[in-house]
Amino acid sequence: MIINISDIRENLGAIKEVKLEEEIEDIQFQDREIQIDGPAKMAFQVINTEDSFLVVGDIDLNLNVKCSRCLDEFTLPVTAKLEEEVEKDRVELSGAASINIEEEIEDNVFLAIPMKPVCDEDCAGICPSCGQDLNEGDCDCFMHTVDPRLAKLEQLLDKD
Ligand SMILES: [Zn+2]
Numbered sequence: 001m002i003i004n005i006s007d008i009r010e011n012l013g014a015i016k017e018v019k020l021e022e023e024i025e026d027i028q029f030q031d032r033e034i035q036i037d038g039p040a041k042m043a044f045q046v047i048n049t050e051d052s053f054l055v056v057g058d059i060d061l062n063l064n065v066k067c068s069r070c071l072d073e074f075t076l077p078v079t080a081k082l083e084e085e086v087e088k089d090r091v092e093l094s095g096a097a098s099i100n101i102e103e104e105i106e107d108n109v110f111l112a113i114p115m116k117p118v119c120d121e122d123c124a125g126i127c128p129s130c131g132q133d134l135n136e137g138d139c140d141c142f143m144h145t146v147d148p149r150l151a152k153l154e155q156l157l158d159k160d
């Protein structure tokens with residue numbers, strides 16, 4: 001994404017407010033493809049400082065992700081924070097001055113993706129043995145109720 005800064009480049013301390021909506025391409029993240037629902041809403045402040053243009057703001061977007069417990073797809077709103085200093089050395093100041101923060105936006109959106117999204121804090125997930133969605137009711141398996149500490153103990157006993 002490119003921000004035109006020709007109006008603040010001459011004035012040290014000048015602040016420019018930028019608000020825009022932009023489609024962000026789906027992202028490939030640890031073998032998962034994360035779809036992004038609708039345009040991302042971005043609100044930035046660009047500040048002309050001594051040796052850089054400082055970009056601070058939020059990127060609001062809706063991720064289409066799979067619940068890590070029950071594997072249902074759901075929409076997860078996230079806010080990616082952005083705080084990026086673009087060195088003045090990197091900025092072409094002649095002509096229509098602009099800064100490009102495409103990569104920075106991408107990096108920060110990555111950081112906002114949760115490792116294990118859950119559709120609901122109380123999501124019971126699926127039974128690892130029979131695949132029953134435990135949100136819809138219990139199954140008869142013993143598997144999903146095994147206490148991880150007991151499982152460890154069992155392993156220890158097996159060794160003897
Ligand atoms: Zn779930």
Ligand SMILES: [Zn+2]
Nearest residue numbers: 127130139141
């Ligand atoms: Zn089961």
